[in-house]
Amino acid sequence: MIKSGFITIIGRPNVGKSTLLNSIMGEKLSIVSCKPQTTRNSIQTILTKDDFQLIFVDTPGIHKPKHKLGNYMVKVAESSVKDVDLILFLITPDVEAGKGDRYILEQLKKENIPVFLVVNKIDENPQEKVAETLKNYSEIFDFAEIIPISALKQKNVKELVELMVKYMPEGPKYYPDDMITDKQEKFVVGEIIREKALRLLSKEVPHGIAVDILSMKKNSNGLYNIEATILCEKESHKGIIIGKKGAMLKKISTYAREDIEKFLDSKVYLEVWVKVKKEWRDSDRLLKELGYK
Template identity: 70%
Template sequence: MFKSGFVSIVGRPNVGKSTLLNYIMGEKLSIVSNKPQTTRNNIQTILTTDDYQMIFVDTPGIHKPKHKLGEYMVNSAKESTKDVDLVLFLTNPGDEIGRGDRFILETLKGKKCPVFLVLNKIDEFTQDAVAKTLADFSKEFEFDEIVPISAVKGKNVDKLLDLMVKELPEGPKYYPEDMITDVQERFVVSEIVREKALRCLRDEVPHGIAVDVIQMKQKENGTYHIEVDLICEKDSHKGIIIGKNGQTLKKIGETARYELERFLRSKVNIKIWVKVRKEWRDNALLLKELGYKKQK
């Protein structure tokens, strides 16, 4: 009997959703950064074995939006929990349940599919703190399974995966077995460049940036020629992104090229241009051009 189904991963920003997905897949398919709110699109990632096919929907962190981009991200996350076979609610140990987690739990009430509580980053807290958090959440919501994990170290992730497979219904193979994501290469390229920019830049810049892939061509010798616009909101940010003598931009390009070559399995030449688009996160037309489509 072959099983298949769709799994939505939800949680506040920076609780480790993308890290968990990347560990399960063994591929860096979802942007990971120490900056919150780094995932902006629902990325469908496909895990296929001889016995099952699991399609993950990695969502933006649910948070109170401050601009149109934020509204898009929150609506996108909410939409991802519709018509799925399983929801993983990720959170971290803490002193008490915060407003963000309570807001997400409210959106999950009434779901007909199973909902798992996945408590991530348990290696960073004491056993007492972990136990208290598990007890607190159990009082707030009737979860079908509760699994404490460390996505970074892989602790209990195999156990979580086994429990998830048990919840999958019998079904067809929705995607070819060699397909691991349904997003286009250009999107993954833009996410890789954006991640490297997030890692290299100061705190006041990151969430005011976007990446637009202007050109992506593969030459006869297999080498990719890629040109991207790194979009920021302020002239002062442009200077920070470029850095003294262009050193910051050079570092972004070098680290992005290394990972792009791993992803594309070929040599890559990349050029990055820094462009200022004031208040682009509140510009509906530009958001659409950058791939942030309005949720229905």
């Protein structure tokens, strides 16, 4: 028997949930962008060592939904706090708890599960602000542990992992030693392409896009041939994604291919198209096809 269990990372959009998960894993498995609400599915990620196995659920940020995709994201986030062994409640040094954080904490009070307060981005804020934040949050919720970190700079991340292991029950290895995510490779490849689009495109476009992996085949030489479509909601968005003489689409594809090759540990030939699917975020059929149902 080893120490093993399930951990969910929860918090408002853009507090660094995916960055923390990637920092813990040392792998780029969860989409990271400066834009909020980039994570749409809960990605189960597995960290296995000789004496423990931690299974992480990275969730979409809890926010007020504006369409069916938004409703799905919030349901995923709220359901992720059920049946886990530990909850990481991630915030940034905002001093006072806002409405969004208070709402999440009220939900967590209903669960009989230990909750860590993890204050991220301490490298970007003065110590006084961090200390005031810790004090104010500890007055409104009885946290099992309070840990200030910088996920980006890896500050206190190792200590956080050690604390998490301490709170895990004894149990089996739920997954094989070499398995780091329960998602199919196609899903991760699609997320990598979407991340590059989120990083490179203008503000009005990103949340209206999705990526559909049409084909992913490996030939006898070990080369992956991948065909993908970026879906957007407006003709004007299609023009922005493609860019002048195809420059933007080429940029997205080039950056995506570099990360996909690292993830697959193989050479990749990537071909990406752009299609308009009006109001796809409110289409039950398309949401199901894209894996959001």
